[in-house]
Amino acid sequence: MSGFARGRRRKFIRYVLTYAGLISLFLVFVFPLLWIVGISLKTREQIFTNPPVFFWMPTFENYAQVLTQSDFLASFSNSLVVTTASVTLSLLIGIPASYTFARFRFPGQGVAMITLLIMRMLPPVAILLPLFVLFKAVGLSNTRLSVIIAYTTFSLPLIVWVMKDYFANLPKELEEAAYIDGASRMLAFRKIVLPLARPGIVTAAILSLLLAWNDFIFAAILTNNATRTSPVLLASYAGGETGTNWGAITASGVLVVIPVIIFSLIVQKHLVQGLSSGTVK
Amino acid sequence: MVAQQFEPAGSYAGVIDEDVTSERRNAWIKFQDRIFVPLTIVPTIVASLLVFGIPLAFSLLLSFQGWTIDSGLFAGRFVGFANYQDLFTDPLFRSSLALTIGYTIATVTSELLLGLGIALLLNSRVPFVRIFRTALIIPMMITPIVAALTWKLLLDPSYGLVNAILGTRTVWLGDPDLALIAVGVVNIWQNTPFVAILLLAGLQSLPAEPVEAAAVDGANSWQTFRHVTLPLLMPYVVVAVLLRTIFEFRSFENIWVMTGGGPANATKLLSVYTFEASFLSFDLTLAAASSWVMLFIVLIFCVFFILATKRKEIQ
Numbered sequence: 001m002s003g004f005a006r007g008r009r010r011k012f013i014r015y016v017l018t019y020a021g022l023i024s025l026f027l028v029f030v031f032p033l034l035w036i037v038g039i040s041l042k043t044r045e046q047i048f049t050n051p052p053v054f055f056w057m058p059t060f061e062n063y064a065q066v067l068t069q070s071d072f073l074a075s076f077s078n079s080l081v082v083t084t085a086s087v088t089l090s091l092l093i094g095i096p097a098s099y100t101f102a103r104f105r106f107p108g109q110g111v112a113m114i115t116l117l118i119m120r121m122l123p124p125v126a127i128l129l130p131l132f133v134l135f136k137a138v139g140l141s142n143t144r145l146s147v148i149i150a151y152t153t154f155s156l157p158l159i160v161w162v163m164k165d166y167f168a169n170l171p172k173e174l175e176e177a178a179y180i181d182g183a184s185r186m187l188a189f190r191k192i193v194l195p196l197a198r199p200g201i202v203t204a205a206i207l208s209l210l211l212a213w214n215d216f217i218f219a220a221i222l223t224n225n226a227t228r229t230s231p232v233l234l235a236s237y238a239g240g241e242t243g244t245n246w247g248a249i250t251a252s253g254v255l256v257v258i259p260v261i262i263f264s265l266i267v268q269k270h271l272v273q274g275l276s277s278g279t280v281k
Numbered sequence: 282m283v284a285q286q287f288e289p290a291g292s293y294a295g296v297i298d299e300d301v302t303s304e305r306r307n308a309w310i311k312f313q314d315r316i317f318v319p320l321t322i323v324p325t326i327v328a329s330l331l332v333f334g335i336p337l338a339f340s341l342l343l344s345f346q347g348w349t350i351d352s353g354l355f356a357g358r359f360v361g362f363a364n365y366q367d368l369f370t371d372p373l374f375r376s377s378l379a380l381t382i383g384y385t386i387a388t389v390t391s392e393l394l395l396g397l398g399i400a401l402l403l404n405s406r407v408p409f410v411r412i413f414r415t416a417l418i419i420p421m422m423i424t425p426i427v428a429a430l431t432w433k434l435l436l437d438p439s440y441g442l443v444n445a446i447l448g449t450r451t452v453w454l455g456d457p458d459l460a461l462i463a464v465g466v467v468n469i470w471q472n473t474p475f476v477a478i479l480l481l482a483g484l485q486s487l488p489a490e491p492v493e494a495a496a497v498d499g500a501n502s503w504q505t506f507r508h509v510t511l512p513l514l515m516p517y518v519v520v521a522v523l524l525r526t527i528f529e530f531r532s533f534e535n536i537w538v539m540t541g542g543g544p545a546n547a548t549k550l551l552s553v554y555t556f557e558a559s560f561l562s563f564d565l566t567l568a569a570a571s572s573w574v575m576l577f578i579v580l581i582f583c584v585f586f587i588l589a590t591k592r593k594e595i596q
Binding site for chain 1: 310313314317318320321322324325326328329331332333335336337339340343402403405407410415416417419420421422423424425426427429431432434435439440442445470473475478479482531533537538539552555556559560565568569572573575576579580582587
């Protein structure tokens with residue numbers, strides 16, 4: 001009886017410690033972001049009150065200000081255009097390639113896969129200068145097309161590695177049946193493989209979307225004030241001093257991050273696999 | 282790396298009886314099939330060559346040349362290792378190399394230790410643990426610039442939350458001794474969840490028998506963890522450490538937004554040094570040399586990564 005009671009007490013203590021740990025996790029990793037959301041819902045006086053206000057009537061004036069601000073809207077729409085275009089292009093190029101990597105053997109295949117893996121690892125800052133010089137030479141500097149090209153290419157390794165495993169795990173009997181019925185490879189790929197691979201394609205699309213949407217360094221160099229994306233605009237707010245317009249800064253940040261959070265939660269199961277280039281399942 | 286080689290499917294491998302199909306397939310389909318492999322591969326190869334291959338080759342060339350942005354693309358003259366010599370005699374470069382190494386070791390170690398602890402915590406079977414697991418994904422995915430801005434405001438000397446909680450008025454980002462730690466903390470905050478979730482995936486894929494056997498043999502939980510779980514988890518730890526090393530080594534956004542490399546170059550890591558040489562001082566040949574030093578270091582870690590994932594396939 002006492003042994004049973006002791007066991008229950010130990011279990012209780014373990015629960016308490018576990019939840020204490022989990023709640024501190026939440027405080028460290030999520031609360032800072034909630035605090036920033038909070039700032040975006042405060043008036044200027046409330047933001048610069050010391051000690052900080054913890055309870056207040058939320059105001060949307062910062063969001064109203066940001067959403068009527070032409071440079072925020074311009075950069076946000078640039079981000080949308082650049083992200084949509086690069087995701088579409090990289091899927092169009094990367095998915096057929098990754099299918100071929102999964103299903104066929106051809107000379108140089110191993111080298112190509114390893115090269116793609118290394119491409120994903122290289123620090124962008126180390127490739128930025130020659131890329132900038134080359135884009136300038138072909139008259140593409142300060143265009144959205146230049147960042148679209150850069151993001152498309154940087155997404156390819158991600159898409160090829162994530163989708164290759166996905167395609168390799170699809171049963172190939174269906175494709176073989178289609179060949180026997182006289183379908184071409186292209187037809188079997190489009191009509192049979194792609195519909196089966198849809199969940200994998202969604203994951204690959206979102207990972208490449210996040211890459212383009214979150215990037216700062218390429219856009220910082222390859223765009224100008226008219227073609228810059230949201231992260232570039234946000235970084236310009238932080239140049240040197242953050243000034244006193246914290247309401248607008250935080251509201252813009254929240255608006256930029258909301259789509260990221262939604263899409264990340266959709267693919268949360270596949271995030272680790274994607275971010276480790278398919279090396280971990 | 283999963284080197285799952287499949288036998289070629291379809292007529293490519295002669296699986297299908299050619300007599301049955303050849304009548305049905307016209308020449309057009311045969312032609313399409315013949316070009317399928319090149320057609321699907323070539324765009325990826327062309328894009329990679331254009332955006333990676335040519336620029337990398339160009340900057341390698343540049344790093345051995347005297348060149349300015351006004352000269353023609355290939356008008357530089359060969360100067361041997363002079364740019365690399367300039368680089369390694371530049372005290373600023375040497376200090377940024379040293380800072381980068383220290384910063385990378387410190388951030389990766391912290392991410393690994395915290396991540397391991399969090400993975401073990403998230404692996405416990407208590408109700409609602411899933412909610413915390415999901416919440417942890419958010420910092421790891423948000424736009425790095427927004428993460429950096431978030432912490433810049435939190436660390437503000439006058440109105441930041443951190444000083445309000447601590448009751449201090451510390452100038453976190455203006456103090457050369459604190460600034461590097463502060464920018465490091467932002468990356469630790471953002472990337473520990475990745476390590477935690479990767480190691481959690483590892484923990485959940487481990488077989489149960491060895492742990493049960495250890496319990497039967499009377500091992501306590503620390504002994505079980507130290508001698509059973511940790512060795513089994515090692516392949517995941519290696520992948521996490523190598524990936525994080527490669528990605529911390531390139532840290533840029535957090536520094537650029539929070540300190541811009543200052544105060545007094547205290548946070549000028551290699552990435553910031555290279556960026557400034559490329560786009561602020563326009564010393565292009567020096568920037569190319571510094572880029573290649575970075576690339577060379579990352580390539581070494583890539584080799585380790587490839588060897589580690591090849592040797593022990595993680596499933």
